[in-house]
Amino acid sequence: MQQHATSISKDLIQRYDTAAPRYTSYPTAPQFHNGFSEADYRTHAELANNSLLPRDLSLYVHIPFCHSLCYFCGCNKVVTQTTNNKVNEYLDRLLREIRRRGQLFGADRLVTQIHFGGGTPNFLSAEQIHLILDEIAQQFHLDLPHKLEIGIELDPRSITPKGVHELNQQGFNRFSIGVQDFSAPVQEAVNRVQNEADTVDVIEAALAHSKSVNVDLITGLPRQTVKSFADTLDKIIDTGATRIAAYNFAYLPARIKAQRMINPTELPSTTSRLALVALARDKLLAADYVHIGMDHYALASDSLAEAYRTGSLQRNFQGYTTHRETDLIGVGASAISNFATAYAQNEPTLSKYIELIDSDKLPIVKGLSLSEDDRIRHAVIQQLMCRHQIDLSAPVGRLADTDLHTSMSDYFAPELTRMAQLAEDGLIELDQARLTITETGRFFMRSIASVFDRYLPQSQSGQVLPFSRTI
Known part of the structure; x- marks a missing residue:
């Protein structure tokens, strides 16, 4: 796909300059x-x-x-x-x-x-x-x-x-x-x-x-x-x-x-x-x-x-x-490990990291075992961030290695409904078969991916609390 320079309107900036994860993982840290x-x-x-x-x-x-x-x-x-x-x-x-x-x-x-x-x-x-x-x-x-x-x-x-x-x-x-x-x-x-x-x-x-x-x-x-x-x-x-x-x-x-x-x-x-x-x-x-x-x-x-x-x-x-x-x-201190089914993070403080190693332990202090829904959403967010599109007609199991035969469009029906505004603003192209991020949407990928994040904590104003702003 040929890539072009893109101009962004002030209205889009005001609407989508929110805070969201960078999605180097899902669920996020x-x-x-x-x-x-x-x-x-x-x-x-x-x-x-x-x-x-x-x-x-x-x-x-x-x-x-x-x-x-x-x-x-x-x-x-x-x-x-x-x-x-x-x-x-x-x-x-x-x-x-x-x-x-x-x-x-x-x-x-x-x-x-x-x-x-x-x-x-x-x-x-x-x-x-x-x-x-x-x-x-x-x-x-x-x-x-x-x-x-x-x-x-x-x-x-x-x-x-x-x-x-x-x-x-x-x-x-x-x-x-x-x-x-x-x-x-x-x-x-x-x-x-x-x-x-x-x-x-x-x-x-x-x-x-x-x-x-x-x-x-x-x-x-x-x-x-x-x-x-x-x-x-x-x-x-x-x-x-x-x-x-x-x-x-x-x-x-x-x-x-x-x-x-x-x-x-x-x-x-x-x-x-x-x-x-x-x-x-x-x-x-x-x-x-x-x-x-x-x-x-x-x-x-x-x-x-x-x-x-x-x-x-x-x-x-x-x-x-x-x-x-x-x-x-x-x-090493603070390092994160990732299997298909879990995340695990090491102790970040040097003195405590050394204590754990001296106690003949792996220095793991936190992590997360992934549910089936976590793995499905992880796969979808990876698709968006790396390939900028999702095949909505495909069964969920094909993407996320589960036994579910539900189609992507059915599984994510609530999220796709919320994406109508994104489509209207030209950030995505959306039909029954496919969701594709547009050239303009590339500037707002974190905001687009966040629609699929079921953990995202939000304040009453709709701003995500623990993350940096998307712009």
Whole structure:
């Protein structure tokens, strides 16, 4: 499908600038509860092992340490300047957790993807990263080297092109580099000052070693303007980065203490934020990037664009991914695991995480066993977020692997009735056989998906309480 630049009316902005989840999971994280135990996790792991066709595994490794505090960041992190005893203690417990997790999965559960996130994964030395990779190789069964994807998030302020080369020598073949914005006033406002030339050198070094290099940008930051962000986009496009994620800034100072350091009067207005989002889309489409979904773009040659074309695209806690229908195994503080039937989250606080590991336990503190309805709605939201359409004539069981023969249109009759306004506003095309998100609707995918979310808590004004605004 050819993609075009789109203008958005102020009426649509006012109507749909609500708060909603990003749907990296369904049900979303606020539904996880502390009644979910390690025993529950083991039960769901065994259930996954015993399925007729066990799914491959994707491993997420959380490294929480950062050299400095970025005011916009909502990730689970610990700010420290040097590799100290705290870091060494964490690394030791992380290796222990990897050993315990590996014991739960048999030889037929191949690891096809490993991703290091944070925090700042390259806070660790090359030797420390090697220890983690070596432990994973010993405890899990890895796919063939030419099929195995090993990715890492990089802070370009604390790595050189030589460091990128060293990571590639260890097996890393996908890199994600944080930029956010090259504008000096924006960088000062969010306490993330980074040298533009050094950053470009790191991006180019990554491209020399990988066919898939992502750059993270953020729209809606304080002091950001259309002109300044256009300059940043032009410079990133010129590097040839194969993927670009232009995330909408989630301003939640009540929940994220670091964001209280941001002057709210310097944030762009709703209209300006949408102009920044539209600018990113227009420039990236003009530069031959494919709009994968929400805030993700990729060149046609990138594996993410290929996954989008072939229908194998998936959305999880790392955003969009090429690996469809894998079980996600999260290790490290705050990491989340996901089976077809459950979610489980690790303890986020370092000291408590270490205590649980020292007690010979998996550090699971909350989670959720999925009901049949959860799995059906999860599948529908995945379809919307990754393929932008739903076959309403199909039986529910075909999409969500259940025994239900009810058609999608019958199962979701109340939701489809509520979508009449979305169709009238041009966000979706809707008939008896199919629901399709339009080009305009791409800007409001979170609002569209939220119609299928039966957990969504709402205030009397209709605003969703615990989530960031969609624009």
